Amino acid sequence: METSEEPLTHRQAEILHFIQSHIGQLGYPPTLREIARKMDIRGISAVRKHLDALVRKGRLIRRKGARALDAESLFPSTVPVPVLGRVVAGIPVNAAENRLDTIAIDPSWIPSGPVFLLRVKGDSMKQAAILDGDYVLVRAKETAEEEEIVVAEIDGETTVKRLRRKDGQFILAPENPDYGEIPVAEGSAFRIVGTVCGVFRPALGASR
Amino acid sequence: METSEEPLTHRQAEILHFIQSHIGQLGYPPTLREIARKMDIRGISAVRKHLDALVRKGRLIRRKGARALDAESLFPSTVPVPVLGRVVAGIPVNAAENRLDTIAIDPSWIPSGPVFLLRVKGDSMKQAAILDGDYVLVRAKETAEEEEIVVAEIDGETTVKRLRRKDGQFILAPENPDYGEIPVAEGSAFRIVGTVCGVFRPALGASR
DNA sequence: CGATAAGGTGATCATTTGTTCATCTTCGCG
DNA sequence: CGCGAAGATGAACAAATGATCACCTTATCG
Numbered sequence: 001m002e003t004s005e006e007p008l009t010h011r012q013a014e015i016l017h018f019i020q021s022h023i024g025q026l027g028y029p030p031t032l033r034e035i036a037r038k039m040d041i042r043g044i045s046a047v048r049k050h051l052d053a054l055v056r057k058g059r060l061i062r063r064k065g066a067r068a069l070d071a072e073s074l075f076p077s078t079v080p081v082p083v084l085g086r087v088v089a090g091i092p093v094n095a096a097e098n099r100l101d102t103i104a105i106d107p108s109w110i111p112s113g114p115v116f117l118l119r120v121k122g123d124s125m126k127q128a129a130i131l132d133g134d135y136v137l138v139r140a141k142e143t144a145e146e147e148e149i150v151v152a153e154i155d156g157e158t159t160v161k162r163l164r165r166k167d168g169q170f171i172l173a174p175e176n177p178d179y180g181e182i183p184v185a186e187g188s189a190f191r192i193v194g195t196v197c198g199v200f201r202p203a204l205g206a207s208r
Numbered sequence: 209m210e211t212s213e214e215p216l217t218h219r220q221a222e223i224l225h226f227i228q229s230h231i232g233q234l235g236y237p238p239t240l241r242e243i244a245r246k247m248d249i250r251g252i253s254a255v256r257k258h259l260d261a262l263v264r265k266g267r268l269i270r271r272k273g274a275r276a277l278d279a280e281s282l283f284p285s286t287v288p289v290p291v292l293g294r295v296v297a298g299i300p301v302n303a304a305e306n307r308l309d310t311i312a313i314d315p316s317w318i319p320s321g322p323v324f325l326l327r328v329k330g331d332s333m334k335q336a337a338i339l340d341g342d343y344v345l346v347r348a349k350e351t352a353e354e355e356e357i358v359v360a361e362i363d364g365e366t367t368v369k370r371l372r373r374k375d376g377q378f379i380l381a382p383e384n385p386d387y388g389e390i391p392v393a394e395g396s397a398f399r400i401v402g403t404v405c406g407v408f409r410p411a412l413g414a415s416r
Numbered sequence: 417c418g419a420t421a422a423g424g425t426g427a428t429c430a431t432t433t434g435t436t437c438a439t440c441t442t443c444g445c446g
Numbered sequence: 447c448g449c450g451a452a453g454a455t456g457a458a459c460a461a462a463t464g465a466t467c468a469c470c471t472t473a474t475c476g
Contacts, residue, residue, distance in 0.1 A: 009452070027269065027278030029236050031433065043455045048434080050453085061235065066274035066433050066462070070235030078286045078312045104286045104314040109410035129337040129409070137410070149412070199409040201337070202317035202345070204357070217422070239463065251425045252464075258423085274432070274463055 006057040015039060015050050016059055019071050029069035078104040083117045083135070103135070111197050114140040118151060118160070125149070125160055127175035130199055136160060137198030142191070149196040154182065155189055160196060214265040223247060223258050224267055227279050237277035286312040291325045291343070311343075319405050322348045326359060326368070333357070333368055335383035338407055344368060345406030350399070357404040363396055368404060 008016065018038055022030045030038075032047045041047055051069070054060035061070040083101040103117060120134045128149060130136065136151070144150045150163045152172060161172035161182065170190075172182040184190050216224065226246055230238045238246075240255045249255055259277070262268035269278040291309040311325060328342045336357060338344065344359070352358045358371045360380060369380035369390065378398075380390040392398050 011453070023235075025281075026271070026276075027231075027237070027280045028275055031273065033433075041454070043457095044434080045436080045456085046452095046454045048436095053452085063234070064434090064462095065239065067236055068234075068275075068434095072235045073233075103316070104312065106312040108311070109408070126337070129334070129339050131337050137412075197412050199407070199412060200317070201407040204345075204405050204407060219423070241463075249424070251427090253426090253466080254422095254424045256464080256466095261422085272464090 008054070008057060008059065011039075012050055012053055012057075012059075015047070016054055016071060019060070019069055023072060029067045029071070031067055077107070079107050079110050081105050081110070081115055081117050081137070083119065105137075109198065110137070111139055115197070116140060116194075117200075120160055124174040124176050124179045125162075128162070130160065130175075130196075131201065133201070133203070135200040135202070136196045137200065138194040139197045140194040144192050144195050151193040151196060153189070153191045153193055154184065158193065163192075216262070216265060216267065219247075220258055220261055220265075220267075223255070224262055224279060227268070227277055231280060237275045237279070239275055283315075285315075287315050287318050289313050289318070289323055289325050289345070291327065313345075317406065318345070319347055323405070324348060324402075325408075328368055332382040332384050332387045333370075336370070338368065338383075338404075339409065341409070341411070343408040343410070344404045345408065346402040347405050348402040352400050352403050359401040359404065361397070361399045361401055362390065362392065363398075366401065371400075 032044050035047045080102045117135045123132045138151050164171050164173045170184040240252050243255045288310045325343045331340045346359050372381045378392040
């Protein structure tokens with residue numbers, strides 16, 4: 001599902017790089033004349049043609065107005081992921097008002113599709129190397145495979161557990177002998193919120 | 209060492225927020241008139257005063273030219289952290305050439321001082337919830353306290369272990385009964401590279 | 417009461433900025 | 447050879463943009 005990467009000429013790559021580095025250093029894109037200056041181009045229309053080519057090749061977005069160049073949003077250097085709440089307490093995942101915070105995460109660490117972060121409370125998943133206070137990266141979806149670690153809502157409570165089948169019915173299994181399995185009874189209000197696809201523990205040790 | 213946070217008025221905060229969100233959505237800052245439109249201000253000079261106030265309070269950088277606003281570089285939304293190598297193999301930490309990759313990490317997840325990421329090989333720290341393939345966030349420093357999880361170099365090998373004192377000498381203790389302690393002998397080449405202050409496991413489960 | 421700061425209106429003006437058009441060179445390709 | 451693409455030059459021009467000035471309102475503070 002990748003965008004076809006049309007190859008850039010050497011000059012186009014140079015100009016795109018200058019635009020990106022200008023944004024990175026100053027916080028806003030350069031004007032056509034600023035590009036011309038740095039590229040040792042006397043005329044401004046040559047720059048325009050290069051920008052047109054970059055737009056045509058999908059590497060740049062141009063809008064009306066001065067400095068209206070966008071080279072970042074095509075290939076975001078970071079993805080803002082919402083922190084939706086703490087597990088255990090019931091979380092209305094779709095309610096944007098419940099958003100506690102937003103954390104920037106590198107795109108290479110994020111799977112495709114809608115994701116969010118949850119703060120884990122308790123150590124029921126200790127054996128799976130998920131500790132109290134960890135952030136879990138959750139891919140939001142309504143289904144899951146057996147043996148996957150899921151975020152599920154059961155009887156108004158939301159927990160992180162491993163989804164398992166036992167004696168013909170689903171159970172939510174902790175990864176800690178001190179905790180008991182949670183059977184998914186027939187009549188119970190049960191819903192899979194998503195699958196855990198990442199674990200982040202940013203504050204190991206004491207001092208910050 | 210924090211910059212003194214001069215408080216913003218409600219209106220100034222609104223305008224700063226609009227500028228930031230404009231940059232986030234379109235990739236470049238708005239013009240004075242675009243700000244005026246969104247804020248329901250008829251004149252442009254009122255906007256200018258607000259920008260002057262934001263600059264004075266250190267929340268914005270302005271330069272000459274259209275859209276020359278920089279609201280990002282004051283408070284970076286992301287910190288590039290180098291991935292320096294895999295543990296176990298000897299890692300010349302100071303050699304920038306050894307940089308495998310760079311990952312963007314949210315500043316709220318990063319302690320002060322120089323940090324880098326290492327990819328963990330093996331499961332000798334399993335009980336400490338650090339698994340094979342995890343990235344550990346390491347604060348580079350030459351000293352550590354007892355009971356801290358450290359990255360240390362001993363006899364040319366680099367490992368992640370818990371620093372402990374036993375029988376009057378330091379040992380590098382694994383968190384897995386299948387592995388043995390590593391005594392730090394008197395004559396051995398031993399060096400603390402840093403302390404582990406974060407664990408990241410981005411690829412839990414199968415599909416990416 | 418007067419001073420001051422925050423917020424706003426309205427208009428003028430020089431500059432900057434992007435657009436457009438004509439013309440040129442070089443290079444590879446059929 | 448002719449053709450087109452990439453790259454560049456130069457100039458004219460309309461629109462957009464920020465700077466600046468004068469003046470207004472509403473609070474707050476001493």
